[in-house]
Amino acid sequence: MMRKFACMLALVAYVGVPAVCMAQFNLKTLKSATKAVQAVTLTDAQMAEYVKEYIDWMDKHNPVCDESxxxxxxxxxxxxxxxxxxxxKLNFKVYHVTDINAFACADGSIRVFSSLMDIMSDEELLGIIGHEIGHIAHKDSKNAFRTSLLTSALKDGISSQGGKAAALTDSQIGTLGEALVNSTYSQKQEKGADDYGYDFLKSKGKNPWAMALSFQKLKQIQEEAGAKKNNKLNQLFSTHPDLDVRIQRMTERAEKECIAKP
Ligand SMILES: [Zn+2]
Structure with a gap:
């Protein structure tokens, strides 16, 4: 079951853009995605190499929007x-895909999906980007990647490779992708990233109500998907019961600070 990929705010096939495909995560069947973490030493330099390898794979296998x-x-x-x-250092790219989503990688790569951009205003999008930057700043992305790496692609250990980070095979990237999709941030981490996004908006002179409003839009899509009784979508969204709580928290903050709702 798909859950979050380094923080998925939501995941749904966006109907109405039939020419566009879903994002590729190279998911392969892995029977035991949650194996115990091996006692493997993984240096920061090795981690950085693997993160780069992964995001390069993602960029190569997804339709990245060109400069024009x-x-x-x-x-x-x-x-x-x-x-x-x-x-x-941060870097941004758009994937032209039907999923409504965005994610951040530990190396500062932030990927925003075109279907998310289709439904969000500039301020709402900036709030979501702020949330993703929060995961990088709080090292959530790094920790999730490390755990996923050690429980999937590198589950057999890397010591035999003499301490040097070995290139991942397609199969290893597949299991890593699956582990990342299945990995979840804790509620505490999500709250931390939401607060980061809220403060980020304020620091940019934007209205922080955009946090609550963007979550509201995602909730609406969630409900519409549920109403269509699409089992697959229901399954995806059943993993996001915390949206109400997050809307409420962001609303309360904005109200407490007497910020006018746009
Ligand atoms: Zn998140």
Whole structure:
């Protein structure tokens, strides 16, 4: 069952764009995705190599919007002042896919899906990007990747490779992708990222109500998908029961700070 890929805000096939496909995560059947973490030493340098290998694979196997795309231009405008967080250089790309989603990788790569951009206003999109940057700043992305790596692709250990990070095979990337999709952030981590997104919006002079409003939109899509009785979608969304709580938290913050709702 799909859950979150380094923080999935939501995941749904966006109807109405039939020419566009779902994002590729190279998911393969893995019977025991949650094996015990081996006592493997993984240096930061090795981690960085594996993160790069993974995001390179994702960029190669998903339809990245080119520089002339209106999606790319919009995202560039929105993120033009965002260079780094906690010393980690940020980079942004759009995947032209039907899933409504965005994710962050530990190396500062943030990928925003075109179908998410289709439904969100600029401020809402910036709030979601702020949330993703929060996961990078709080090292959630790094920790999730490390755990996924050690429980999937590297479950047999890397010591035999003499301490040097070995290139991942397609099969290993497949199991890593699955582990990442199945990995979840704790409620505490999600709250932390939501608060980061809220403060991020304020620091940019934007209305932080955009956090609650963007979650509200995702909830609406969730409900519409449920109403269509599409089992697969229901299954995906049944894993996001925390959306109500998150809407409430972000609403309460904005109300407490007497910020006018747009
Ligand atoms: Zn998140």
């Amino acid at each position: 795309s209106p999606y790319t231009k919009r995202l560039e405008t929105l993120t033009s002042s965002l260079d780094q967080v906690e010393g980690i």
